[in-house]
Amino acid sequence: MSSDPESVFGNRVSVEQVEEGNDLAPKFDSSGLIPCVTTDFHTGEVLMVAVMNREALGRTIETGEAHYWSRSRQQLWHKGATSGLVQKVVEMRIDDDQDCVWLRVEIAGGASCHVGYRSCFYRKVPVGAERTQGTALEFLEHEKAFDPKAVYGDAPNPTQL
Numbered sequence: 001m002s003s004d005p006e007s008v009f010g011n012r013v014s015v016e017q018v019e020e021g022n023d024l025a026p027k028f029d030s031s032g033l034i035p036c037v038t039t040d041f042h043t044g045e046v047l048m049v050a051v052m053n054r055e056a057l058g059r060t061i062e063t064g065e066a067h068y069w070s071r072s073r074q075q076l077w078h079k080g081a082t083s084g085l086v087q088k089v090v091e092m093r094i095d096d097d098q099d100c101v102w103l104r105v106e107i108a109g110g111a112s113c114h115v116g117y118r119s120c121f122y123r124k125v126p127v128g129a130e131r132t133q134g135t136a137l138e139f140l141e142h143e144k145a146f147d148p149k150a151v152y153g154d155a156p157n158p159t160q161l
Contacts, residue, residue, distance in 0.1 A: 028053070036101040048119070084109060
């Protein structure tokens with residue numbers, strides 16, 4: 001393991017270099033973060049959206065396993081380190097202006113959501129003509145892939161208000 005996984009990032013020199021060149025020169029926002037969309041490699045299903053800081057992106061590239069920045073805990077987060085539901089990166093892409101990352105992953109245990117569902121997007125919001133019952137959320141996943149209390153114990157949910 002390299003002592004500086006972030007050393008793979010190039011400098012942002014010009015629009016042409018960023019959009020048409022071969023250098024990885026990610027653009028982090030004013031908080032030092034870049035959004036990351038994570039999908040199932042086989043199905044294309046969106047599993048989660050998270051953020052990465054420089055270290056998380058560098059470690060993901062270095063290890064081939066997803067690392068994120070936890071805004072609620074203010075720390076690096078190796079996805080699956082606690083639960084065992086590690087996301088193995090099969091492919092990583094970056095958008096045209098290098099300010100968003102897309103991970104295509106295989107997931108051990110078949111789930112990514114800390115609530116126990118396969119995807120963090122397990123509910124649907126009714127829109128347009130579907131709004132006959134107001135905006136009540138509709139569950140698209142009816143069974144959890146794992147029991148969060150069995151995996152995490154009674155630890156407080158890091159995303160609680």
